[in-house]
Amino acid sequence: MAHHEVERYSRGARLFHWAITAAALALAVTGLILYVPAFGGAAEGSYTRIIHRIAAAIFVVSPLLFFLTRPGRSLHFIKGIFTWGKADIDWLKAAPDYYFGGDEKKMPPQGDMNSGQKLWAVVAFLSAIGFVLTGALMWFAKASIPAELFLWATIIHDLCFIVAGAMLLVHLYLGAIHPRMTESLKSMLKGKVSEEYAKSHHGKWYEEISKDGEADKGTTPSGH
């Protein structure tokens, strides 16, 4: 078979992904310094707090920019990740064996985003809202809100971090390390995957795009 490739992520989607990845990693590292007492010395001079704020601004601005340039695509994506049905339950049942190296053919064919990717997107989306709201309170309203509210804002900020941080580890692992996800990282770097990979990992999506002859009908924000 000739080496055909199909477009998976548009340039805008990839730019958005890596901007928010860089911001999230910077936020995680500078935030951990306050969470783990052993790292506390690194906070000297408040420089980690300044980096945390710059990264927070990127973390807020990049999705807003993406939304403003592709509102329809963004809404479609948000609707997609919150739509769950029977197919998702079938996926969840079949997933453990598949991810532990079981027979690929037992996995039901997946659309543009599988249920696991949707789950990550939901966690990322909701925790981002939690981070931004509590973070904004701590940043801008510390002097004006009651002490108890401030303390709860830090607790919710931490809770978001525990949940989103654990899921981020899983996301990094599946995207870049898992032996079966051979083209996942490449697709987010270059935007394309091979036909074979598209067929075996996102069979339903591949069928859709081959029928329409274009690659932007999925739920992923990959519009042009």
Added chain:
Amino acid sequence: MAKAILYDATKCTACRGCQAACKQWNDLEADETKNTGSYENPPDLSPRTWLKMKFNEVENDNGLAWLFTRRACMHCTEAGCVKVCPTKAVYHHDLGFVAYNKEICSGCGYCVDACPFNVPRLDGSRLTGKAKMDKCLFCIDRVTNGLEPACVKTCPPGALAFGEREEMVDAADLRISKLGEQGIEAQLYGRKDLDGLHVMYVLANPAADHALPAKPEVSPSVTLWQDILQPVGYAAIGVVGAGLLLNYMVARARMVKEKEGK
């Protein structure tokens, strides 16, 4: 042995000599302020004002009472600021009071919200987050060299005393019984509160009339994140990390096997 400052509100004339001595000894700049029609000045504690006298006008059974409160760090044993400080910059000195290492203060300001007495103050930029906390240091440089704190040294009516905490409790009890003989019912504030404060007050009026919390407490939300969220976070990362490692080994082994089988 733990040291303590004893403030006797029944002797205090609110001359504010302690306020001035604190500024002088600790080399703190004056805060810009304005006349608000009260002797109370400046209006609040600040990064440069670690001690100030609060003036309270309270109506009670005897008519109008003019009560004074020494506002400064109370040097708690169960200290919210020490508990919450992420970098351990705020700590208990061997002599019992609450000191801080300004160099490793990250400026997060959690201590400001954790303090039941609303004492620590942040100095810095809210926008960038670059900041440092300041509060009463118990004149650490004086007391570790056998001297009393500057505020105690200067107090003209002898309303402030300094010494071993036990001795200060005894002195307070003696004073309270003397006041009792005169028909004045007084109490010692800080004897047991927060496991014992290192700044205690003899008060002849309810704590609330002195604008002090009747039962000072460290909010449970102060300890929640370090007592519960931190271990939960470490456990979550550990479980996820171990799970992913296991997954990698199993998935790889099975996939290699499958390839060989073909």
